[in-house]
Amino acid sequence: MLVDTTPIATTDRLLLRRPAPGDGAAVFAVHGDPATNRYNPTGPHPDLARSEATLRIWLDDWAERGIGYCTVSLRTDPETVIGFTGTRLFELDGTPTLNLYYRYSPAAWGRGIAAEAARATLELAGELRPQTPVVALIDAANLPSRRLAESLGLRHSGVDDREGRGIYRFPGRPVA
Template structure:
């Protein structure tokens, strides 16, 4: 299911997106706050892409491929909502990763708002979560800008500071928004 925003085209992933996925997820700069680090092989990227495609087939939603409306064939990132385990609890999770050329342009905020809108108006879910590393100030600002509130921490990376857990409930969203 393709979706558009003011500046973005969001579409489900396909197998041909593998090289772009590896370029973004294999870049050390885009993984600065990722404790697992960048993907180190195209096989890892293929495994990730296969999982996203399977999620779409099983649920009808998932991680989108993100392009601009100006250049709909040039992938600038990946993001959206999907079912994700927070240790032993499955939650609807908002996440994204953009190539460095897309940083600082408000695309993460625009994508996040579109994903929340989709979750609340199309999927009719009561809440959406996000997990962010505690020093990732840019992503924290994005989550707060779209109305998400920090509600907890998650000790998901042994030996490191706990991740921050954010949530937006439909009832807490801006009045009339959803």
């Protein structure tokens, strides 16, 4: 599978690109870390195989839907993936919806990187799918994620999904 690794978005500090087939170790470094999964009900990825299966889903999203999660690196170190951010198409109560996602290595925490990257991917989603609702599904105990979503303009809808996560909606977009 030929994958374009040209950045699809840049910010002052960051490069965002589509995932590539060789990103399995980077996915595992972030998703296999217990610290990054503190609020994840399924916990960290147990092994590289699980991360590579996740990566294949992400690659398929881009190939089939033209949108998905991005790898994120610093412009000063483009070879090192520090996290993942993006929007992935799914169905929420029967409505095609974009899920805003962000997960980063603890070394990237507290520096505004997740917010910077998420803003870039929200802009991209607005260009690629302007009529598709955007939500973030967040565990009530995950205060850092809730704060980030709110800083980006998402607001809790007062409704939870089937797994009990709060549904945060992006205003100004259609409602799922």
